[in-house]
Amino acid sequence: MQRKENEVLLTADRTLMSDYHHNEFLGFGTCAPPNFIPEWLYSYLFFPQLETKKGLPPTAPYGLRKTEAQLIKEGFRVNTISPKSLKKSLKDAKVLGIHTMDPFGLGPASTTLAALFKKEPYLSKHFHNLLQSPEILRAKQNGLKIIVGGPGAWQFQYREDQQKQMGIDCVVEGEGENVLGKLFRAALEGQELPSHYEVGMVEVPTINEIPDIQGPSINGLQEIGRGCCRGCQFCNVTMRPLRWYPLEKIERELNVNLDSGKCGGACLHSEDVMLYGSKNTIPNDEKLLKLHEMVVKRCDGISWSHCSLAAIAAAPKLFHEVSEIILTKQSWWGAEIGIETGSSAIAKKIMPAKAHPFSADNWHDVVVDGMGLAHDSMLAPACTIIVGLPEETEEDITKTMDLIDDLKDMRSLIVPLFFVPLGHLTSKDWFTRTNLNSRHRELLIKCAEHDFRWTDNLLDLSFQGKWYSPFMKNFYRAFTGIMKRKVQEVK
Ligand code: SF4
Known part of the structure; x- marks a missing residue:
């Protein structure tokens, strides 16, 4: 028919x-x-x-x-x-x-x-x-x-x-x-x-079963792999096997976007761009460099969807080389990074492999080292912290606040997110407004203060030369101020 x-x-x-x-x-x-x-x-x-x-x-x-x-x-x-x-x-x-x-x-x-x-x-x-x-x-x-x-x-x-x-x-x-x-x-x-x-x-499809896109994607978003090998208990992605696209497949999809004339840049998407082509939590130098050389040569600009601080800290020389390739085209780039907690005890319980190849006992130092390298190489991350993780104590929250103090000189946004029961933790309770105690409120305010400190710098980088830049700065300042007031109002 x-x-x-x-x-x-x-x-x-x-x-x-x-x-x-x-x-x-x-x-x-x-x-x-x-x-x-x-x-x-x-x-x-x-x-x-x-x-x-x-x-x-x-x-x-x-x-x-x-x-x-x-x-x-x-x-x-x-x-x-x-x-x-x-x-x-x-x-x-x-x-x-x-x-x-x-x-x-x-x-x-x-x-x-x-x-x-x-x-x-x-x-x-x-x-x-x-x-x-x-x-x-x-x-x-x-x-x-x-x-x-x-x-x-x-x-x-x-x-x-x-x-x-x-x-x-x-x-x-x-x-x-x-x-x-x-x-x-x-x-x-x-x-x-x-x-x-x-x-x-x-x-679940194998790489060969995943078709290439036929029409251009918004802002040149471009998958380079699926799945994750770190196995954090609160995450849905961890249920899927790790697969990486071969370079030729990435180039074919890049061509779809570039040939359309609608997007000149590429946003590489995977749960950890630093691990492109690797079989474990150690970055693969050759594959990561080849990927970036190919993309940067063809595109006006590049960004990453996500990466991990452990992979950056595990391969500082490689990360620096990748940044040098990226910075030939632009002055900075962005990515979303999960910090989730500053407590090693909690890290050991719910995300023991997040620090790999380092031990979860050293999670605080892995975060500080990785963020320092990111700052020096002009990677400006939006980092997430989970508020209300199961079995979290006041001492754990204090450790997360200490970590945020140690990150104060590192260009970043730190975004607090209420715990949502996903992955292997679906039987746990949602964290809601009524669960907020005074320690949680202090944590939220600390995140807002960190962001406030870096707002102007990040907005200058993001909206250089854009007519709406002054408006965005004022909006973000006002929004952060309102957030702080709202947090204090919660009883
Ligand atoms: S939270 Fe991130 S690192 Fe952990 S399993 Fe999910 S995607 Fe992987």
Whole structure:
């Protein structure tokens, strides 16, 4: 049977269909709830809508591009569209795939901000708005099937009733390459879909089974590998095996982005870019250098999604060489780094391999050494600290505060996140506003003070020459001040 062009559509809400003014750092603004800035202005500043051509966005979230590539590979006629053009495109659609990061605001950053501001964050608000749009409600009445996937899919396990109310037929949790075809085919044929499909270990794709993206990704996001070998108990990623893309595959996807003319830079994505091509926690010099030489030669700029302080501290010479390659094109680069705690006792219990190849007993020193090297080489990290880890004592919190004191001269943001029970800790309790004690409050204030200290420097680096730079500085200062007040207000 001849399939119509718009029978299968893919989209995401407007907080995800944005290039954040070509600065991923601004994307964190989607985790905040509506605040003292008028909503229209806040949305424009932090997640402006992408311009579209015939309803198609120039770039799209990388995860959505992977879904698109898999469906194309399996013979579907699929279009990735902007949420702005649903009205026109949905007329012929039978299946709508929606990508989501944090549909109910249960992610660590959103829960923390929502607890302090007592409001729903923008990203969940816009996800709900999308599902409740008149176009989707009308299409549902005409039999549209909705399949939702992406990093936030786990949250539906806690919101089964809302999934039904929102008219979502199926949620896919995990790496979908080997199951998307059968689910979308079943949806097109009007068959009953499983309401929640958790991708099993045997269905996790090998590198050869992961298709190359066919359309450009937002801000040149570019996967270089999947999975992680460190096994932290609070993390979902740890459930997936470690796989690295070969250099040729990375170059092919880079070509898709560069040839589109929509993104000249690349954001390398893996759980630890420093470990590219390695089989354990020791960086592979040759592979890491070759990767960076290839990317820097081809792109206007480069950033990393994540890396570990242990890998930096374990290979200071290699890290310096990589930084020299990167700094031929730019004056700094960013990455997200998990510190999580300053207590070696807690590190030993819940993330014993995070310090590898060093001992978790030395976690404090590994962090200080790695952060010192990052500072000297102009890697400016956004670091996370987990507030309310299971079995954490007041002494553990004090150790985390001591660590933050020792990092005061190192260019970074330190972001406190409330503990969310994921990975092997799903049976533990969520950390909420009511669990905050005076020690936790001191910890939150210490993080805010550290960030306040580095705000101007980081914003100068991030928004050099941008017209909105003074506005962002004032906003961030005001936001940090409000955060401190909110923390003190919590009883
Ligand atoms: S190092 Fe990061 S990605 Fe790896 S298991 Fe730990 S928290 Fe997860």
